[in-house]
Amino acid sequence: MSEHWDRQADVVVLGMGGAGCAAAIAAADAGASVILLEKMPEGREGGNTRISGGIWFNNLDPDGMATYLRALCGPYTLPEPVVQVWADETYKNTEWLQSLGVTPGVHADYKPEFPEMPGAEFYGGYLGVDGEMGQQLLFQALSAAVRDRGIEVLLDTPAKELVTSGDGAVTGVVADRGGQPLRVEARQGVVLATGGFENNPEMVRDYLRLPGSPVWGSPAGTGDGIKMAQKVGADLWHMDNMAATLGLRAEGFEAGMYVMFVYSQGFICVGKDGKRSHNEIPPQGHGHGFINGDYEHFQRRPLQVIFDEATRLAGPISPPREMLPVGWNLLIEGYDWSADNSAEIEKGWILQGDSPAELAEGLGIDADGLEDSVAAWNDACATGHDPLGRPRPTLTPLETPPFYGFTSAPLLGWTNGGPRRNEKAQVLDPFGEVIGRLYAAGTVSSTYSWCKDGGFHIADALAFGRVAGRNAAAEQPR
Known part of the structure; x- marks a missing residue:
């Protein structure tokens, strides 16, 4: 042969x-x-x-x-x-x-x-x-x-x-x-x-x-x-x-979409219990973060990413072409993320709720946990100290409804x-x-x-x- x-x-x-x-x-x-x-x-x-x-x-x-x-x-x-x-x-x-x-x-x-x-x-x-x-x-x-x-x-x-x-x-x-x-x-x-x-x-x-x-x-x-x-x-x-990071599944496209909160850092990440478990912005490199005194994969598990109307209006949560001209969907499929994130909300990639509890129901996570997490986060922003270690300049409250969220599985x-x-x-x-x-x-x-x-x-x-x-x-x- x-x-x-x-x-x-x-x-x-x-x-x-x-x-x-x-x-x-x-x-x-x-x-x-x-x-x-x-x-x-x-x-x-x-x-x-x-x-x-x-x-x-x-x-x-x-x-x-x-x-x-x-x-x-x-x-x-x-x-x-x-x-x-x-x-x-x-x-x-x-x-x-x-x-x-x-x-x-x-x-x-x-x-x-x-x-x-x-x-x-x-x-x-x-x-x-x-x-x-x-x-x-x-x-x-x-x-x-x-x-x-x-x-x-x-x-x-x-x-x-x-x-x-x-x-x-x-x-x-x-x-x-x-x-x-x-x-x-x-x-x-x-x-x-x-x-x-x-x-x-x-x-x-x-x-x-x-x-x-x-x-x-x-x-x-x-x-x-x-x-x-x-x-x-x-x-x-x-x-x-x-190397994995925040991102979401884009229905109708072969690849997922990268998410980076550039214009506003008013977001938190929670688990199925609706609770935060870590600093969302640790010192990090390409795929690893300095967490609990050592280097770990980051992100390394599914999380729910939560933000509010103020963050939505601040700018696209996926970097635009003029900022970061990379990625399969942008360069090959020609997809440009909307400036105010509205198109992606209409597509159902991002879910919406009038309250954290309503959003939690759509995401399939614990509503009481998310309500408590948002309240605790807003308190941390008011005092300028996050118990989980988020840097002070990133402490942007989630106060303006409606609230938004998506699952980051994460993006590989x-x-x-x-x-x-x-x-x-x-x-x-x-x-x-x-x-x-x-x-x-x-x-x-x-x-x-x-x-x-x-x-x-x-x-x-x-x-x-x-x-x-x-x-x-x-x-x-x-």
């Missing part, structure tokens, strides 16, 4: 996000012939890179950033060679992008999200294409570089299975092309860059314990690469790591776990042995075991995408 191939290339890359594009470019620049298979059709390709901020962090010093990454991992340590390659390669990201014709620029004045950690001073903030965030700019630059090299790109061609030889090494891929199997030989290696598993409800339930969470990003991230790697013997790492941004890999981006089996000619990069196998700072995921995808591409291209042809 393995003797028949419909296509052949030295390196086959699965996925056209940041990691996949970087791998394809690096392999081609190393002299390999490359075929890139992308699951999604034209206009929807690019994974989360396409609809993200497209930002990579400015690595000011590799040794310093290695210290920062070790601290961010906490007890979930990474192999030291992986740390070192990550630090060295993320330092090279900007120069590499410049070689592709990108003009990097500083985007605003972003500070490290975990300034108290060792090495944080070597985090140099956000860099973006022309200094801009989002707007698909990074994906456009990377995909143009792929096509400029004459790399064959097959869109709407999801990979289904890895083909192996008698010694267990990967020799190719079986994909679906127009409902028919397409067998693609990889004479030197296959790079998995298929994204995470946030859009696989079963995997999200089993690994993250978040049944029913809507997803912020591309619908493509259904864990395909992880499952294919498992089938050929891959071990897994940090499958319980993720991305996952971090996948096939375990080494510093060469080679996929490993449960005994630490290399699975021959199989590589992984990006969120299918993210470096990050615990806390992450801004621009880390794009930086990791570019760095290990290059590592995977050039190492696959260095394999001896079969």
Whole structure:
């Protein structure tokens, strides 16, 4: 069966996000012939890179950033060679992008999200294409570089299975092309860059314990690469790591909607009992908050988000395009949130009640608990002290009816776990042995075991995408 191939290339890359594009470019620049298979059709390709901020962090010093990454991992340590390659390669990201014709620029004045950690001073903030965030700019630059090299790109061609030889090494891929199997030989290696598993409800339930969470990003991230790697013997790492935030399910759209109370911070979060349990705005980074003296996933469970008429009228609770041009629904579906949140209330995404008790009934939570929580919150605002630790400038009362609320399940941004890999981006089996000619990069196998700072995921995808591409291209042809 393995003797028949419909296509052949030295390196086959699965996925056209940041990691996949970087791998394809690096392999081609190393002299390999490359075929890139992308699951999604034209206009929807690019994974989360396409609809993200497209930002990579400015690595000011590799040794310093290695210290920062070790601290961010906490007890979930990474192999030291992986740390070192990550630090060295993320330092090279900007120069590499410049070689592709990108003009990097500083985007605003972003500070490290975990300034108290060792090495944080070597985090140099956000860099973006022309200094801009989002707007698909990074994906456009990377995909143009792929096509400029004459790399064959097959869109709407999801990979289904890895083909192996008698010694267990990967020799190719079986994909679906127009409902028919397409067998693609990889004479030197296959790079998995298929994204995470946030859009696989079963995997999200089993690994993250978040049944029913809507997803912020591309619908493509259904864990395909992880499952294919498992089938050929891959071990897994940090499958319980993720980033989730406030957001809501948007009926009629594939993705959920991100919520951030920018114009007014008059909101609280309560559980099914109607009670607040934590500071809604702790010191936090991309997916973690400093809570009870330690770093925890944040948000990490379903909550009801409550606000009032004054907050509704203050401005959109989902950041507008001119403020944050990111997200699947905004950039791909073209959905712009209404300026006064009225359209989303009419759609039923946000529920309304003339009193906290009436709102609680619609949300299916305890009415007495919510009445007490709103009253206690307003008292805290009046005294300028919140027993749960909300910063004083955020103590905005909920006094103006009607009241509004929605369920944040929460909104799942991305996952971090996948096939375990080494510093060469080679996929490993449960005994630490290399699975021959199989590589992984990006969120299918993210470096990050615990806390992450801004621009880390794009930086990791570019760095290990290059590592995977050039190492696959260095394999001896079969």
